[in-house]
Amino acid sequence: MAFMPLLVDVTARCTEDMTDELDLKNAALVLVDVQQGFRDPWWGRPSGLGTAYANITRLGRAWNDRGLPVVKVRHDSRNPESPLYSGGPGNRFEAAIDALSGDVLVTKTVNSAFLGTPDLATWLRERGISAIVVAGVQTNACVETTARMGGNLGFSVTVPLDATATFDLEGPVLTGNSPLKLSAEELMRATAVSLHGAGFARVTETAAVLSSLDTAAP
Template identity: 55%
Template sequence: MDIAQNAALVVIDVQKGFDDPVHWGPRDNPAAEENIAALIDAWQSTGRPVVFVRHDSPKPNSPLRPGQEGNDLKDVVASRRGKGSGPEVLITKTVNSAFYGTPDLKEWLDAVAHGDAAEGQGRQLVVTGIQTNLCCETTARMGGNLGYEVFFALDATHTFDLEGPEGWKLTAQELARATAVSLHGGGFAKVVTTEELVAAASS
């Protein structure tokens, strides 16, 4: 796996509000935050671009709404902001995709991270964060549609059990697996591990 020097790490919604088990229910992958930290460290130590994303929920009952502690980035991420020698940005959003936020992610990537890279060349994204099957998956799908080569760090994401129509329920682990199959099998992204990404970025 080749990771370009200008490959951007997109760290999605690693916020304190997701630590509320009453609101969200059971989660998967307790190692997610550790792996997210390892990716940030690898990107910052090699001068690669890092995008931090924060969800400012407009829902009145959301733990992620602005003006409360749950909206803040978790310490594992907040303590690392600004520590790299490469370009960094904070994007805020109110929907699932990080491409619909402020400032505009695509404009920032094209101008700052990828510069004059030709369409489809040297335009890589690595997606990590919370939740696997929602904001992370949506951002990865849009990135693939926009022509970026997307790497999805599945073990550096996590999600929660969820209930859909007809009372259908899927566990967090089942949802994560479905995301991996959809993204990888559908050609939107390459599903990879943190270990693989750190090794590639360090080589």
């Protein structure tokens, strides 16, 4: 049977109060593309990749310690020149992530974890999971796209920004201008504003997520 997405009024989500206390009693941790290939200089200058990976590991261990669901997402690039090329050494998870217990592995070739295999939305709904915490790489690409799509599909989405990382990026050349460029840090700020301000996701920090997890009722 073909999967029929749950249609959500995004304008309604934009009016939600994102300052309410986090509720993670029914949340899965979705770890997006925490792969060795992102350490390759091919990507350009990163934001704090090491800090992000440390925070991602903290989150993963906290979820494992509590027996909460963990989704590992892996990007299987079809581009032989990509450090994430399927079957190449960079395609492997970071060692600390590989050591975590995962409830399901989702593989994908596009940005969104919701367009991978197996179908993430179906997997979550079959288990009665209505909330996700999304962390990983890249902030403005696969993390942001997964968060946006999760919000559109009706899930409550939280993104701890300091558990994500990205790289400097160059955009188009518009008439009469130099190439548009944004640093990794600027891209992270833009993602935070877009996701949180437009109501796709609650953007916060790792410490706040862990604190909420500690106080969540079983």
